[in-house]
Amino acid sequence: MLASVHKLHYFLNLMTEIRAALQAGQFGPLVAQFKAERARWV
Numbered sequence: 001m002l003a004s005v006h007k008l009h010y011f012l013n014l015m016t017e018i019r020a021a022l023q024a025g026q027f028g029p030l031v032a033q034f035k036a037e038r039a040r041w042v
Contacts, residue, residue: 021030 017030018027021027
């Protein structure tokens with residue numbers, strides 16, 4: 001149950017960031033940042 005709550009929290013925050021980036025016209029930099037941050041954990 002805790003993992004489900006964590007996953008929902010993560011995706012809700014991610015969608016909030018995506019919406020804000022789209023409104024600001026900054027989706028490309030957000031994608032680059034997302035990929036760079038996730039690449040550290042691979």
